[in-house]
Amino acid sequence: MAERFSLKDHLFNATTVGQLGAHFEEAGVFAAAPFVDEVMGQMAPLELKARINLIADVLANYLPDDFPAAAQAIVAALPPPLDPTLTDDDFGHFIYAPLGVYVENHGLEGHRDLGLDMLEQITQRFSMEYSIRTFLNRWQDATLERMQDWVHHDHYHVRRLVSEGTRPKLPWGQGISVTSAQTLPLLDQLHGDPTRFVTRSVANHLNDITKKDPAAVIARLDAWQQAGKQRETELNWMRKHALRGLIKAGDPAAMIHLGYRPDAPVHLSRCSIAPDTIARGGSAEVAMTLTVDQDAPLIIDYMIDFVKANGTTAPRTFKLKILDAKAGKPVSLRKMHVFKDNATTFTLYPGAHQLHAQINGRVVATVPFTLT
Secondary structure, three states: OOOOOOHHHHHHHHHHHHHHHHHHHHHOOOOHHHHHHHHHHOOOOOOOOHHHHHHHHHHHOOOEEEHHHHHHHHHHHHHOOOOOOOOOOEEOOOHHHHHHHHHHHHHHHHHHHHHHHHHHHHHOOOOOOOOHHHHHHHHHHHHHHHHHHHHHOOOHHHHHHHHHHHHOOEEEOOOOOHHHHHHHHHHHHHOOOOOOHHHHHHHHHHHHHHHOOOHHHHHHHHHHHOOOOOOOOHHHHHHHHOHHHHHHHHOOHHHOOOOOOOOOOOEEEEEEEEEEEEEOEEEEEEEEEEOOOOOOOOEEEEEEEEEEEOOOEEEEEEEEEEEEEEEOEEEEEEEEEEEOOOOOOOOOOOOEEEEEEEEEOOOEEEEEEEOO
């Protein structure tokens, strides 16, 4: 049986900790071997975040007690910045995350400005989107003021930090009290960025905001279309990515913004799931056949009302097809849906379920089926 992949062991192990120690040894700060031995002697039972904290704590034993001197040592040990000529998928190495935690632990209170300087440097090696949130919570105004400078930074990793670090719902990130009224002006300046790494972050940030204020996001996207500061193809991608949560939920305003009429004249001649009794772990074919009276772009999804443990149901939406339908020309679609049992994130329960055909956000047909 294949050994299960362990992310924590992949990211934090003797090789990567040794790499971090070697940077400091090459800079003449401290010898790598004792540092590596101390970390590795405690790391094995720890989960990922705890490993980051451990490395930061051990690092404090080897750096000067004086934070400015320690900051100087860290800068001396940093590897070259990530390639500034790239535009995406250059995340850097997770082993530098403990440097940000060290800055949080030792620079937050007495060395705010130097701490922000350090995060600006370190994020060019690995994103400081988590550590910057500590500074936002302690020094909101000063950190936002610094971010106003960073939107014009030469290195796109620093520009991305402005958007990613202030996301309302950053996965695994601590909560922050910064509002969308404070961050949207920053995104106004970043949405025209030439790098996908930044524009994806901007779109993800907007998608977070749609959970509370969808109208504000759509209004901003309308304004950005008028501003003409981003290539049309890139802005179109950003609009779809930013509104993906609303599109999945069938939000009419989001549909209209993207050019999909909720009232498109669609006629569904077939909507089925076969077989209509399915064992957990099995699969079934979802099929639809439709026509339109007028040419129309369509987002065709299907929703399943899944039975929960308490007997109630909750919907989940799945993509079927995005297409430009031609008047009077039938469109037939099929997809095998696997009802995966024992998934780590979702549990299936037996009972009466329903499948809904959703076109441009509007439910146009419903069929029942049973999961056993």
